[in-house]
Amino acid sequence: MTEITRDLISDVEQFYFREARMLDNREFQQWLRLVTTDVEYRVPVRYIPQPDPKKKETEAFLGVEQELSQGLEPDFRKENFFILSLRAMRAFKLNSWTDNPPARTRRFISNVEVLPTDQEGCYEAYSNTMIYYSRHQKDNHTFTAQRKDLLRLEKGELKIAKREVIIDWNIITGPSLSIFY
Amino acid sequence: MPMDLPLSQLVSDDGSHVHRKIFTDPALYELEKQHIFSKTWIYMGHESQIPKVGDFITSFIAETPVIVSRAGDKEIYVTINSCSHRGVPVCRADQGNTRRFICPYHNWTFNNKGDLVSIPQERKVCNKPEKAELGLKRVPRVETYRGLIYACMDENVEPLTDYLGGMAWYLDCFFDRFDGGIEVIGSPHKWTINCNWKLPVENHLGDIGHGPYLHGSILQGTPQVQELEDTGLNVVPKPGHGLSVRLMPEGTPDEMCMFGMDGVAGMDPEVNQYLRESHKKVTERLGEVRSRLKPLCYSVFPNLSFLWPNMTLRTSHPRGPGQIEYWSWFVIEKNAPEHIKEKLKIHYTMMFGPGGLLEGEDAEAWSQQFSGSNIDYADDRTYYYGLGLGEEESHPEIPGKVGSCFNEHYAREFYLQWRQRLEQGIQETSKLEIK
Numbered sequence: 047m048t049e050i051t052r053d054l055i056s057d058v059e060q061f062y063f064r065e066a067r068m069l070d071n072r073e074f075q076q077w078l079r080l081v082t083t084d085v086e087y088r089v090p091v092r093y094i095p096q097p098d099p100k101k102k103e104t105e106a107f108l109g110v111e112q113e114l115s116q117g118l119e120p121d122f123r124k125e126n127f128f129i130l131s132l133r134a135m136r137a138f139k140l141n142s143w144t145d146n147p148p149a150r151t152r153r154f155i156s157n158v159e160v161l162p163t164d165q166e167g168c169y170e171a172y173s174n175t176m177i178y179y180s181r182h183q184k185d186n187h188t189f190t191a192q193r194k195d196l197l198r199l200e201k202g203e204l205k206i207a208k209r210e211v212i213i214d215w216n217i218i219t220g221p222s223l224s225i226f227y
Numbered sequence: 228m229p230m231d232l233p234l235s236q237l238v239s240d241d242g243s244h245v246h247r248k249i250f251t252d253p254a255l256y257e258l259e260k261q262h263i264f265s266k267t268w269i270y271m272g273h274e275s276q277i278p279k280v281g282d283f284i285t286s287f288i289a290e291t292p293v294i295v296s297r298a299g300d301k302e303i304y305v306t307i308n309s310c311s312h313r314g315v316p317v318c319r320a321d322q323g324n325t326r327r328f329i330c331p332y333h334n335w336t337f338n339n340k341g342d343l344v345s346i347p348q349e350r351k352v353c354n355k356p357e358k359a360e361l362g363l364k365r366v367p368r369v370e371t372y373r374g375l376i377y378a379c380m381d382e383n384v385e386p387l388t389d390y391l392g393g394m395a396w397y398l399d400c401f402f403d404r405f406d407g408g409i410e411v412i413g414s415p416h417k418w419t420i421n422c423n424w425k426l427p428v429e430n431h432l433g434d435i436g437h438g439p440y441l442h443g444s445i446l447q448g449t450p451q452v453q454e455l456e457d458t459g460l461n462v463v464p465k466p467g468h469g470l471s472v473r474l475m476p477e478g479t480p481d482e483m484c485m486f487g488m489d490g491v492a493g494m495d496p497e498v499n500q501y502l503r504e505s506h507k508k509v510t511e512r513l514g515e516v517r518s519r520l521k522p523l524c525y526s527v528f529p530n531l532s533f534l535w536p537n538m539t540l541r542t543s544h545p546r547g548p549g550q551i552e553y554w555s556w557f558v559i560e561k562n563a564p565e566h567i568k569e570k571l572k573i574h575y576t577m578m579f580g581p582g583g584l585l586e587g588e589d590a591e592a593w594s595q596q597f598s599g600s601n602i603d604y605a606d607d608r609t610y611y612y613g614l615g616l617g618e619e620e621s622h623p624e625i626p627g628k629v630g631s632c633f634n635e636h637y638a639r640e641f642y643l644q645w646r647q648r649l650e651q652g653i654q655e656t657s658k659l660e661i662k
Contacts, residue, residue, distance in 0.1 A: 089582060093414040096283075096323020118565065119413030120557040120572045123582040129573075132445075133584065141443040144587040216321070217552060218418035221590060223582035 048162050048169065055160050058171055058197065061204045066153035066175075069226050074134035077226060078127075082198060082207045087130055089123040089211045089223060090114040110212065122213075122223050133224065144222060149181040151225065167199035168207070175211075175227055179220060187220040189213065191227055234653075238646040242639025243613035249642070250423035250600040255649075256548040262652025263529050263645070264289035265380045268390045270531040270542055271295045271305060274374040275410035275561070281324040281339060284414075287544045287552070288380060293366060294318050294328065295376060298339040303371070305378040306341030306363040317363065321414045328363075337363050373402035374409065391527065393464030393626045397472075400513060400522055401535060405505070407562035411540065412572070415554040418581040422593035423600070424530060424545035425645070427553060430589060431524040431532035431541075432469035433461040433637035436614070441588050455523070459632030462625065467528030467644035469637030473521040474625060481506055484519050498574075501567045505560065516624050526637075528644055533558075537575045537583075549597055553590075555580050612638045 061080075068077045081087075092113050101107040115121045125133075137145040154176040161170040177189040196208035211227040237246040237255075249255060271286045272295055283296035285308060292308040294317075308316045310330035317328040317337055327344070328337045336345045341363035349355055368379040370387035372395065377387050388395060402409060420427075430437070439452045446452055458473040475484050485493070485502040493499055510518040525533040530543045541555040557575045559568050579586045599605075615634030622629040630636050 091414060091416060094319065094321045096320040096325055115413055118568050118572065120416070120576050120580070122416060122580060123576055124573050125577065129577050132577075136444050136584070139444040141440075141447070143441060143444075144591050216417070218416075218581045220418075221420075221594070222587045223418075223580075224584065224587045 048166060050160050050162055050169070054169070055158070057204065058160050058169070059158050062155045062158060062173055066155050070151050070153055072137070072148055074137055074226070078131060078134050080206060081127065081130065082200065082205045083127045085127050085130065085206060086208045087123065087125040088121055088209070089213060089227070090116070090121045091119070092213055092216055094216055114212070133226070144224060147182070149179050149225070152178040163196070169197045171195045171197050177225070177227070179225070181221065185221060189220060193227060234646045234650050238642045239609070241616060242643045243611065243616050244609035245612055245642050246609050247600040247602070247606055250425065250597060251548050253548055256545070258649050258652065259545070260289045262649050266384065266648065266652065267529055268377040268379045268384065268387050269529070270527070271376040271378050273411040273540070273556070273558070274371060274376060276322065277303070279324065281326055283318065283325065283339065284322045285318055285320070288366070288378065289545050292316065293378070296339040303369050303376055304340045305366040305369050307366070309363070310335055311343065311361045311363060341365050373398060375402065391468070394468040394527055396626050397462070397464060397470055397522060397525065400517055400520060401533070404509060404512060405560040405562065406508065407560070409558050410561040411556045411558050412568070413557060415556045416580040417552060417554050419546070420551050420553055420590045420594055421549055422551060422590070422597045423548055424543045424551045426593040426596055427541070427543045427551065427589070428526045428530055428532060429638050429641060430593070431534060432526040432641055433471040433524065435459055435461070435471050435523070435632045437592070441592055442585050445584060455632055459523070461630045461632055461634050461637050462627045463619070463637055463640045464627035466640040468526065469641065470525040471523040471632065472625070473523065475519040475521065477519065479519060484521060495570060498567060498570050501563065520625070528641065534579065537579045538571055539575050539579050612642070
């Protein structure tokens with residue numbers, strides 16, 4: 047198990063801040079270099095289940111997991127490197143009407159927590175993201191989500207091998223969940 | 228009339244001109260709720276979502292919240308989600324299984340049929356309330372077609388199969404295609420779009436014309452687009468309903484007729500194999516003509532749509548004239564292998580649903596169209612729906628009126644149906660007032 051040092055935590059934070067700056071600057075092609083080619087990128091649905099009486103009085107009663115799509119249930123997004131690339135590349139086409147004109151975004155990353163895993167050079171990392179999203183003249187929205195990442199060191203550089211984005215909406219009231227979180 | 232224009236000026240007699248106000252006017256929206264959503268069959272969900280006794284989902288008829296539940300007698304009941312006592316919703320979940328719906332305010336308790344079973348406070352009063360009269364309000368008509376659950380607030384509505392008419396022949400192409408039937412997996416994806424509810428429906432009725440342009444960054448120059456131009460037809464099986472299909476010529480090899488699956492998913496060898504296998508039984512189940520039919524998109528009046536290639540059912544729930552709550556489900560052959568379900572599920576979410584690449588572009592167009600419809604100064608410029616006017620005719624092989632893939636008769640018939648139902652509703656209401 048890899049030891050979690052203050053340097054490592056600082057590296058992960060800097061990695062996330064750099065990632066956020068890239069995405070806000072619309073450098074999506076460069077962003078693709080921050081993910082592994084076997085990346086698993088997932089945005090589950092956050093639905094409202096009927097409370098389970100068997101779980102009452104326990105923390106499982108309010109467990110977030112039971113609100114998320116699982117198994118064969120369709121997530122909002124479940125993507126590999128190919129689909130992420132398609133999104134990244136498409137934004138730069140003249141006739142990509144959801145990106146032209148592009149959204150103005152500002153990402154705020156906080157609550158970074160780095161945890162060890164069994165695999166050498168792999169870390170689990172939690173972070174919160176708040177994304178201010180503004181499109182056209184005044185189509186303004188704020189997305190918030192928790193990110194659960196698996197980060198992997200490849201040739202000494204941190205990369206995202208897995209990302210799960212737990213959004214905080216039941217009904218999506220923003221114009222699109224197509225952005226990179 | 229709350230509007231200063233008669234309905235005949237909002238939709239021209241041939242349907243080729245549609246006034247901008249029909250997408251924006253609040254008074255018209257009230258009439259739509261009264262004379263369309265309260266009078267026609269509205270899609271609630273699929274039977275596979277509530278297979279067991281006690282299963283329920285929540286849904287809407289326009290803005291009216293309902294509970295759709297499977298009661299002890301195995302029947303489906305649709306009840307208004309509002310307590311008879313003080314109006315509080317008795318169900319707060321999207322889906323689940325329960326024996327009782329309990330109002331949080333005073334604990335009035337209802338069973339899955341909506342019958343009131345207990346009032347805690349009645350133990351201290353002498354005049355016992357008549358519980359049989361205090362159940363949740365029930366939507367009087369519930370019927371299913373091939374697992375599609377429909378409800379109607381009008382007790383005297385025609386049977387669902389009559390309402391669907393010739394659309395049933397086309398619905399069967401998917402909903403009766405497989406021996407084990409189809410299933411809806413998971414709770415619906417839900418998101419709001421700032422557009423009028425009719426626009427997404429119109430799009431799925433047969434708007435092939437937008438594909439290579441609005442979706443140009445993905446679809447332009449693909450073989451699917453060419454195939455649509457070569458073999459695509461817009462069909463109106465009954466005024467109000469509509470669909471787009473590709474009818475492949477006789478003798479077309481099976482691999483060109485499979486399932487109507489397009490693009491990336493069909494390129495996957497495992498999916499391709501599945502489609503080939505599944506196609507073998509189609510002629511037997513649906514006949515030779517439908518084995519060459521590759522449907523693309525459907526809409527059933529007023530607000531259900533189905534997008535075949537990405538296997539998604541969707542409803543456009545109005546929230547005023549300028550907003551919808553769009554709900555979208557993934558549907559698939561029930562007996563398909565798990566790895567195929569997994570792959571096709573990703574094919575759905577990659578393109579459709581709130582994070583879908585194509586869906587985002589559609590939502591963009593629909594919401595921008597709403598802005599355009601609000602320009603009062605342009606009210607004298609009606610929207611033109613005249614492409615292919617009068618060119619649609621009956622077809623030797625498939626039912627309904629059939630036009631070329633860019634013929635807009637699907638929209639003309641939809642808006643004429645809309646106008647006719649409002650005119651009829653207004654007329655009936657005024658008769659009631661005179662009495």
